[in-house]
Amino acid sequence: MTEFPAAPEISAADSWEDLVPVVELAYGGYGHSAEYHASAASIFEPKRSLVARTGGRTRGTCAVYSLEMTLPGGPRAVAGLGYLTVAPEYRRRGVMRAMVLRVLHTLHDSGAEPVAALNTTEAGIYGRFGFGLASQAAKVRIPRHARELRATAGGERTVRIGGPEEHTAAIAAVHARCVGERPGMLRRDAAWAARAVLDLPDHRGASGRLLCMVAEADGEPSGYALYRLTSAWEDSVPRYEVSVRELFARDPASGAALWRALLDVDLAGSVVADRPVDDPVLALLTDPRSAAPVLRDQLHVRLVDVDRALEQRGYAAEIDVVLDVTDPLCPWNERRFRLRTGPEGGECRPTTAAADLELTARELGALHLGGTSLVQLARAGLVRELRPGAVRAAATAFRHDPAPFCPVVF
């Protein structure tokens, strides 16, 4: 019987280079380009990120990012987890578990961000660590024959097309205006902004280069779409699929103008995009069935410190509710909290009062961006109502309009 090597020791990473061997193995082992690694290094935070090592060699990795994410109530600091990878021969022996727990306990002990978030390669992994599914994307595929949109008020917009490098300022200006509109959105510094337009051959496949459409209103940029064309042949005739990476607009007319321009790309058979579940385009299509939206998990959110996290976000209604929280992995959360919310936000304090709702930290994570229905969780048997009416009242307070969305994979 083979003896398992010594358990890896977890410590802070010195640089992105520490992670590279295991990241390469974990993501296909095909050798990413130097540009890919330079971009990953540009956002990497060595002091916060972890590696698991034996004999000086990296066996596991976990990047931790200092994000500024829009929450219900405004922008807040959130810890982002990414590049959780473990070398194949060390898998299923608790290395990832040890790294995730180290991150959660360090955040708590240091009083850093009370909320952690991640997007994941496989949706079934992180619920066991108290991450709840907090935002979803609707994948739409709009066929050319269904491209007719309803009329939108607001006037005409000019749409210009070019490479993203020609439109850097416009992209930054529009994104900065739109980032506060939806929970889940991330503010960008120069390094994160550069990643938004990164056009790596590694990820291109059969697609062409990244392109950019900019909508203008009165000579000012009012929206943009980043997209590429993937070629296919149909009956010996060239056909393209327009694949949209990002689309933001400051006003309805600019959004509609961008969608029209995308749906009008010559020789395109369809437009494909991951969009917010309440994207305006779903209301604009005259034939909404044609878009056939398919839901996909996006952000998984973990309340590291339930009280601080619930005090940090905004609420849509006033409530006074006692939550009985189960959280064996973060035992400091495992107690009753009284949450009182109002227009100024929430106050969340430990209490000995009788509980109104019983739920786990995972369910609180799912609720945190305002995109998950507490009524749905209660009907699924995941939240228990101990005082009649508490579910409905809390559901209204926790919900947020518009729905959360995060187009960035970190």
Ligand SMILES: CC(=O)SCCNC(=O)CCNC(=O)[C@H](O)C(C)(C)COP(=O)(O)OP(=O)(O)OC[C@H]1O[C@@H](n2cnc3c(N)ncnc32)[C@H](O)[C@@H]1OP(=O)(O)O
């Ligand atoms: C946020 C992100 O970075 S998402 C990226 C995730 N990484 C990848 O997809 C890269 C390829 N995969 C890997 O490197 C590894 O398989 C990892 C990182 C997913 C898991 O690492 P491991 O060290 O094997 O996980 P570990 O042994 O700690 O497992 C902890 C638990 O997660 C479960 N688990 C591990 N991988 C998976 C999976 N792919 N799907 C579902 N459950 C999983 C284990 O069964 C275990 O469950 P338990 O709590 O019931 O015992």
